[in-house]
Amino acid sequence: MGKNLAFEGVNELMQVLDGLAGDKKLSNKVVRGILNKAAKPIIQRAQELVSKEDGDLQKSIGTIPGRGQGRGEQVYVGPRRGGRYKGYAGHLVEYGTAPHIIRAKAAGGHLHLRGNVFVEEVHHPGAAAKPFMRPAFDSKKDEAIGIIKDECRIIIESEFKSVFK
Template identity: 35%
Template sequence: MSMNFQIDGRAYERGLRRWIGRISDGARDAMTRTGTRMVSEAQELCPVDTGRLRSSIRHSVSGSRRSWTVTIGTNVNYAAHVEFGTRPHVIRPKNKKALFWPGALHPVAVVHHPGTKPQPFMRPAIARAPAIWAEEAPRAARG
């Protein structure tokens, strides 16, 4: 008894590319969901005064079919000071002879700031990325 069969290599390759494309789309979607969840985690941990820092936290997904990257961050210039804290430092006026702010008893020539404690919000969210991805990735594999 003998059997013969033939495989259309071009049709097989087209089907394989479609399948890989579906997985790739699923991976991008999973990366987007991961980024969204990381933003939510960072926002929950972010200290709030005016809300500007918390509302500025964003993510983006970039890459191609085989490699995706999630970038999470903020464009607020004082974010690093909140995340990492500051050392004690001296504040001097730039354009005036003295500093004054609402609630001060009188103008002062310098302020000896004691520094601030770190209030990490981005690093803990980023540290959770592997666990978040592990939850989201199986959906990508299903295509």
Template identity: 30%
Template sequence: MSDIPIKGLAELQKLLDELPARIEANVVRGGVRAGARVIANEAKRLCPVGGVSGSLRKGEQPGALRDSIRVSAKSSKGRVTATIKAGGKNEVFYAGMVEFGTARHLIKPKNRKSLSVGGDPREAVQHPGAKKKPFMRPALDAKAQDAVETMADYARNRLPDEIAKLK
């Protein structure tokens, strides 16, 4: 993993260190989620849209990969993390294959004796592989600073409300 220089984190940390833990958890979690959404929106913009028009199988429709990009945030033991995910285990399982590409490989049938390719039975088919089409990492690289600024704006706007609740 490479380091991405980000400006303003020290000032943000100083502000957060002065807050009670409950406020910190609520405000920071919301801010981290808002910052992650900036990156997720860029990933959706950069995500290649393929698929099969009119397909009834989930995950094959045009835009299924783009629509699978989601953000979650959690706090545990004073640490707040956000996760941006694309794909899933069953329907849009190919997110990593799109991001990183695939090598040339042999496809063999799992439960049958042969595959049908264009109506011809085959024992195996050589797949040429797929070129990588990264969308998650370029989104992070392009929007990291904007995400931090969004987090700071969120905290600046939300803190007065949270402080007023304490009074």
């Protein structure tokens, strides 16, 4: 069986994919599984790039299911929040923060600092960006695309053995 699949046009390819989706061979569940498999190298690299001190953020990096629009499902990769995941500050680490003032929420309230010090506001110096998601994607996207191609090729070739010689 050849490694190169050839179609005369996009319409023919869409007909083949529609036929597979109707037969559950490329159903949303199958596509989501392929996307989750392809996301693994990106997830692993992002976890390697996060500082060991940010253990909660590191553990939270994974796939986030999205709602499908059209063919297949969407899968996002990044810090997860809620439940057992504590990736709430992932965007702050990725993009950094500008210097800013932190004020007490209640009027006349105070912020409690270390050593029993109470103040009305604090001047936060900001934080430098420490990108982890974008570099992980940039370094592993070709590998992820290769996994998607290989998985789809296996399904298509197994369904159309008589077509591909």
